[in-house]
Every structure is written in C-alpha cells, then in structure tokens.
Amino acid sequence: MSGRMIVRRLGGGVLVLWLVSLVTFLMVQLIPGDPAQVIAGENASAADVERIRERLGLDRPVIEQYLTWLFGVLRGDLGRSLFTDRPVTSTILLAAPPTLALAVAAIVVAVLVGVTAGVLAGLAQGSWLDRAISSLATLGIAMPSFWVAMLLVSVFALGLGWFPATSYAPMSRGLGTWASHLVLPAVALGLATAAELARHTRGCVADVLTRPYVRTARARGATTGWLVRRHILRNAAIPVVTVLGLQTGRLLGGTIVIEAVVGISGLGTLAVNSVLQRDYPVIQGYVLFCAAVVVLINLIVDLTYGWINPKVRTA
Amino acid sequence: MTGNSPLLSVEGLTIDLPAQPGLVQDVSFEVGRGRSLALIGESGCGKTLTSMAILRLLPPGLTIAGGRIVFDGTDLLTCSPRELRAVRGGPVGVVFQEPMSSLDPTMTVGDQIAEARLLHLGERRSVALRRAEELLDRVGIPNAAQRVRSYPHELSGGMQQRVMIAAAIACDPKLVIADEPTTALDVTIQAEILGLLRDLQRDLDLAVLLVTHDLGVVADFCDDVVVMYAGHVVERASIDELFYSPGHPYSSALLASVPQSGSPRTRLAVIPGRVPPAGRFPAGCRFQPRCVHNRPEVCGRPQPDSVLAGAHRSRCGRVASGALTVEGVPRG
Numbered sequence: 050m051s052g053r054m055i056v057r058r059l060g061g062g063v064l065v066l067w068l069v070s071l072v073t074f075l076m077v078q079l080i081p082g083d084p085a086q087v088i089a090g091e092n093a094s095a096a097d098v099e100r101i102r103e104r105l106g107l108d109r110p111v112i113e114q115y116l117t118w119l120f121g122v123l124r125g126d127l128g129r130s131l132f133t134d135r136p137v138t139s140t141i142l143l144a145a146p147p148t149l150a151l152a153v154a155a156i157v158v159a160v161l162v163g164v165t166a167g168v169l170a171g172l173a174q175g176s177w178l179d180r181a182i183s184s185l186a187t188l189g190i191a192m193p194s195f196w197v198a199m200l201l202v203s204v205f206a207l208g209l210g211w212f213p214a215t216s217y218a219p220m221s222r223g224l225g226t227w228a229s230h231l232v233l234p235a236v237a238l239g240l241a242t243a244a245e246l247a248r249h250t251r252g253c254v255a256d257v258l259t260r261p262y263v264r265t266a267r268a269r270g271a272t273t274g275w276l277v278r279r280h281i282l283r284n285a286a287i288p289v290v291t292v293l294g295l296q297t298g299r300l301l302g303g304t305i306v307i308e309a310v311v312g313i314s315g316l317g318t319l320a321v322n323s324v325l326q327r328d329y330p331v332i333q334g335y336v337l338f339c340a341a342v343v344v345l346i347n348l349i350v351d352l353t354y355g356w357i358n359p360k361v362r363t364a
Numbered sequence: 365m366t367g368n369s370p371l372l373s374v375e376g377l378t379i380d381l382p383a384q385p386g387l388v389q390d391v392s393f394e395v396g397r398g399r400s401l402a403l404i405g406e407s408g409c410g411k412t413l414t415s416m417a418i419l420r421l422l423p424p425g426l427t428i429a430g431g432r433i434v435f436d437g438t439d440l441l442t443c444s445p446r447e448l449r450a451v452r453g454g455p456v457g458v459v460f461q462e463p464m465s466s467l468d469p470t471m472t473v474g475d476q477i478a479e480a481r482l483l484h485l486g487e488r489r490s491v492a493l494r495r496a497e498e499l500l501d502r503v504g505i506p507n508a509a510q511r512v513r514s515y516p517h518e519l520s521g522g523m524q525q526r527v528m529i530a531a532a533i534a535c536d537p538k539l540v541i542a543d544e545p546t547t548a549l550d551v552t553i554q555a556e557i558l559g560l561l562r563d564l565q566r567d568l569d570l571a572v573l574l575v576t577h578d579l580g581v582v583a584d585f586c587d588d589v590v591v592m593y594a595g596h597v598v599e600r601a602s603i604d605e606l607f608y609s610p611g612h613p614y615s616s617a618l619l620a621s622v623p624q625s626g627s628p629r630t631r632l633a634v635i636p637g638r639v640p641p642a643g644r645f646p647a648g649c650r651f652q653p654r655c656v657h658n659r660p661e662v663c664g665r666p667q668p669d670s671v672l673a674g675a676h677r678s679r680c681g682r683v684a685s686g687a688l689t690v691e692g693v694p695r696g
Contacts, residue, residue, distance in 0.1 A: 260465065261460060262465065262468040262469070264421055264460070265466045265468075265476075265531075266468070266479065267421060268453060268457075268458040268460075269452060269453030269479050269480040269531070270449040270451075270452040270453035270454060270480065270484060271449075271453075271479070271483060272449065275483070279471070280468050280471070283470045283471075284468070358469070359469070359470060359517070360469060360515070
C-alpha cells in the first residue's frame with residue numbers, strides 16, 4: 050500500500066473523529082431544558098446547579114465552549130469528572146486495560162475458533178461436520194453473551210474450578226494469572242463473533258473453492274493442505290477481515306455486559322456508572338475513546354487489505 | 365516404457381451427471397509422444413470435460429463412470445491420490461481457458477510458476493523463483509527479472525496466458541493439455557500464443573492435447589484430430605484426412621461452415637438446428653436430427669466406431685459401409 054493511501058486513510062479517520070467529537074459535544078447542548086439542572090438532578094441545590102454550570106462552562110457562548118473543549122481534547126484534556134473530580138483522561142486510561150485485554154482476547158478466541166471452524170466446514174460442505182458446525186454457529190449467534198458468561202462461570206469456575214470466577218488480574222500479577230482470569234469472559238464475549246466469522250468463512254471458502262485458480266493449483270499437484278495454506282486462506286481472508294473489523298465495535302460495546310457479569314471494573318463499568326450518575330464529561334470521554342479505537346482498528350483493517358490483496362495496493 | 369506405446373491413451377471414457385448419464389460416452393483416443401492432437405467440437409460437446417477428466421479435475425457432481433485413462437504406464441483412474449498428484453503438474457501440465465481467473469490474484473506470477481517445482485522437485489523457493497524467471501523469459505515475457513514479482517492483474521491477457529504456459533512447463537512435462545488456450549484473447553494475440561505453443565512443442569519435444577472449437581487453429585497446429593459431437597467421438601483422423609476426405613457428415617458440415625478467404629460473397633454454410641441439451645440426446649447417431657444425409661431407419665440405431673482406413677475412424681455406419689460419401693475441402 051502506498052504512503053499516499055495511508056495518509057488518505059488517516060485523514061479520513063481524523064475526519065470521523067472530528068465528527069464524533071462534534072456529536073459528543075452537542076450531547077450536553079441537546080439536553081432539553083437547562084443542562085446544568087438536568088445533570089445535577091431534581092433534588093440539587095441552586096448552588097450545586099450553578100457549580101455544574103460553571104464547571105461545564107455552560108454560561109459561555111456555544112462556539113467558545115466547543116473550541117475550549119476541542120482544544121482541551123487535542124491536548125489530551127477531556128475535563129474532570131463531576132463526581133470524583135479526577136481528570137477524565139486518567140480515569141479512562143485507568144479503566145481501559147481490563148476492557149482492551151478482554152476485547153483483544155475475545156477477538157483472538159473469535160478468530161481461532163471461527164476461522165478454523167469455517168475453513169473446516171467450507172472444505173467439507175454438506176458433510177456431517179459442516180452441518181454440525183453450521184448448527185453450532187447458529188446456536189452461538191442466538192445465545193446472549195451474558196448468559197454464556199454465566200454458564201461458563203458456573204461450569205468451569207464454580208463447578209470444575211479450572212478458572213477463577215470473577216474479577217480481573219493485571220499483567221503485573223503474572224501472565225498465567227492474567228490469562229486465566231481472561232479465558233472465561235473472553236470466550237463468552239468472543240463466541241458470537243466466532244459464530245459469525247465461522248459462517249462467513251465457510252461461505253468464503255466455499256466460494257474460493259469454485260474459482261478456476263484453485264483448479265489450476267490442483268492441476269499442479271497441490272494437496273488439500275497446500276491449497277488451504279497457499280491459496281484458499283488468503284483469498285477467503287478479504288471478506289472475513291471486513292466482517293472482523295465490523296465486529297470489533299460490537300465487541301467493545303459487548304464488554305459492558307460481560308464486565309458486569311464477571312465483575313471486572315473496566316471501561317464498560319465506568320460507562321454504565323457515568324450514565325447512571327449523569328457524569329457527562331466521562332461519558333463524552335468514553336464515546337470519544339471508543340470511537341478512536343474503532344477508527345484505529347478500521348485503519349488496520351484497511352492496511353491489511355493491501356497486504357492480502359495486491360489489487361488494493363495500487364488502487 | 366517402450367517408445368511405441370502412446371504417451372496417453374483414453375479408452376471408452378464415459379462421464380455421468382447423476383441426472384444425465386452419458387454426458388460424455390465411450391470416448392477413445394491416443395496421443396503419441398511429441399505429437400499434437402486436437403479435440404474439436406461445438407460448445408457443449410464434452411471436449412473440455414474429456415480433457416479435464418484426464419487429470420480427474422472434473423467439477424463436483426460429475427463422475428467418471430467408465431473407461432481407462434493410461435498416461436505413460438499409469439492408469440490415472442485407478443491410481444492412488446498420491447500417484448495422481450505426482451502426474452498433475454509434473455509430467456502433465458495444463459493451460460486453462462481464462463488466464464485471468466485461472467491465476468491466483470493474491471500471488472505473484474513467479475510464485476505461481478515456481479509452485480509446481482516446490483511441489484514436485486522440493487526446490488527451495490529462491491531456486492524455484494530463479495527457474496521461474498528463466499521460464500518467463502522462455503515464453504517471451506520481456507523484463508522477466510521484474511515480471512517475476514508482478515501480480516496477474518498487472519499483466520495483459522496475452523501475458524497472463526504466457527504465464528500459464530510457463531507454469532504448465534515448469535517441471536519439463538511430456539504432455540501439455542491446453543483447454544481453449546486462446547479463446548479469451550484477441551485474434552492477434554491468439555496467433556502469438558499458438559506460435560509459442562508450437563515452438564515449445566518442437567523445442568521441448570512436448571505432446572500437446574489441444575481443446576478447441578476453431579478449425580483454423582487445428583489446421584495450423586495439430587497432427588491428428590478427434591471430432592466430438594454431443595458427448596460422442598464422431599471421427600478420428602489425421603489433419604489431412606479430416607480436411608480432404610472427412611469420414612463423418614458432421615465433420616464435413618463443420619468444414620463447410622468455415623469462411624473461405626479465397627471466395628468472397630459466398631453464402632456461409634451453417635449447420636441447421638442446435639446441439640441437443642445433455643440428457644436429450646437422440647438414440648443412435650446423436651447428430652442425426654441435424655444431418656442432411658439423415659436416414660432414420662439406419663441412423664436411429666447405435667452407430668459403431670468403424671475403421672475407414674488405418675487410424676481413420678468414423679461413427680457413421682453409412683460412410684463406413686461406403687453407402688455415403690461426404691465432402692471435404694477441395695485440394696489445392
């Protein structure tokens with residue numbers, strides 16, 4: 050992929066982030082009535098309302114408010130929480146590691162399980178294996194993740210005792226401990242994505258198998274394993290990567306539920322609490338942070354296309 | 365193997381679809397070492413299926429219901445998968461119809477040419493790629509050293525077909541099966557590709573099985589011809605026999621339908637009707653409904669594959685018995 054193209058994609062990402070920042074900012078402005086009153090709650094004293102109004106700068110002109118906020122964001126200053134009075138940036142960065150670890154682990158589970166199952170099903174179309182995988186995939190998509198999490202915890206943590214039941218262990222407590230705490234929630238979160246990927250991969254592999262270049266490779270004496278490694282995976286990967294990119298946003302949102310079930314205090318928990326407390330600066334920070342992560346992942350997906358498909362490189 | 369046995373012999377090959385048995389029926393022919401044989405017929409006559417069946421590359425659902433395919437002493441229909449893979453891409457190379465879709469879009473052309481050498485000779489990639497570069501040069505691609513790293517979409521159709529040919533001869537095959545190698549190309553490029561195939565055939569002592577619907581290509585290129593119609597071989601002949609004394613009404617009608625550059629403003633002969641769809645083949649001679657010489661009481665019976673003279677065979681009983689003579693191209 051050419052440098053110019055990377056710059057273009059980066060520019061697109063920045064544009065998206067700016068639009069998100071605009072919407073996030075307007076979130077407060079669009080509160081019907083007096084935002085300060087709403088944020089403070091019905092039982093707040095007049096002094097409290099005034100304090101919030103001043104803290105959020107709601108007494109100043111909208112343009113000025115936006116520019117002040119935007120330049121703050123650009124410097125990494127997302128304001129302060131209305132409740133803890135701590136900087137939003139550090140609050141988010143503190144809550145991010147468990148959530149990101151959970152999301153990444155879920156993606157790893159989804160790719161390993163989903164792509165493997167999908168390739169097997171695609172290669173053995175119509176067989177009992179294919180039917181079994183397709184049925185399991187439907188089941189995986191149908192089961193809500195919180196229920197899967199509860200099921201996994203009660204069987205593998207409470208029943209068999211193989212994994213810890215709750216909470217998150219930072220990496221500083223050892224990689225093994227960190228990983229063992231992540232397994233169950235990552236499987237619970239990644240299962241639906243794995244199922245989605247399996248169905249998609251199956252279709253892509255089945256499609257690639259009908260392509261003339263697969264017959265060409267067979268005519269050169271390729272074994273099935275060779276075909277999969279050299280021709281099928283790479284060609285089937287293009288649409289699969291697209292789906293994976295779309296799913297990451299969903300995974301990030303899905304952490305909210307899993308965190309609640311497994312008792313991890315991460316970004317999801319922070320977001321829920323902030324919404325309940327009407328802690329607008331934190332909500333704004335959370336939305337912006339998630340948008341940035343999704344934009345980044347889409348950039349990576351775009352770059353991956355170029356690596357997988359040489360036609361994109363010159364496009 | 366002794367030099368006298370044919371390199372490839374196909375005997376009584378029958379290909380079935382579950383719903384349509386006899387899609388290709390009782391097809392027999394031989395390709396001698398270093399010889400070139402054309403498999404000719406209209407679309408849907410089963411010529412491509414026949415050529416794909418040799419390396420057992422038929423699409424799913426189609427099955428080989430009978431016959432023998434012997435290549436250089438190996439029965440390809442009964443050998444193990446491992447033996448079959450050793451033949452594919454090794455002593456038998458294949459050039460397919462549409463170079464664009466027959467090349468993997470995500471792989472450099474060098475790697476695709478080198479692939480057979482990795483598979484068959486166990487060469488290291490770097491060694492195989494150097495050989496790929498020589499092969500690209502051999503098939504007339506300029507700047508082979510750079511082109512080896514190109515992707516298929518960066519090449520023209522003609523160049524892509526040269527790449528396919530380079531890949532087919534990567535392991536010094538004895539036989540190349542070329543399935544309509546020029547159909548997807550411009551007329552001028554067609555001549556270049558055929559010229560290349562002819563040069564390679566001479567220089568490398570290749571046998572070539574050329575599948576085509578183009579009689580002009582056959583006349584230029586081949587020693588022998590197998591004419592197929594609706595899944596049957598209707599005539600087997602040398603090129604001279606086919607053109608000057610064809611042994612089947614269908615061959616004769618095909619010859620008459622080729623535009624003659626020497627005689628402008630004459631009406632172009634056509635064969636009335638169309639090829640019956642698979643599964644609705646008539647009993648007896650399959651060409652009979654379109655044949656101007658049709659005698660239902662004779663042609664409705666199965667027609668034996670009869671010898672006319674030497675290796676010249678026909679599936680028209682009336683020609684074989686001398687009751688009917690059909691016209692070829694005037695000599696001279």
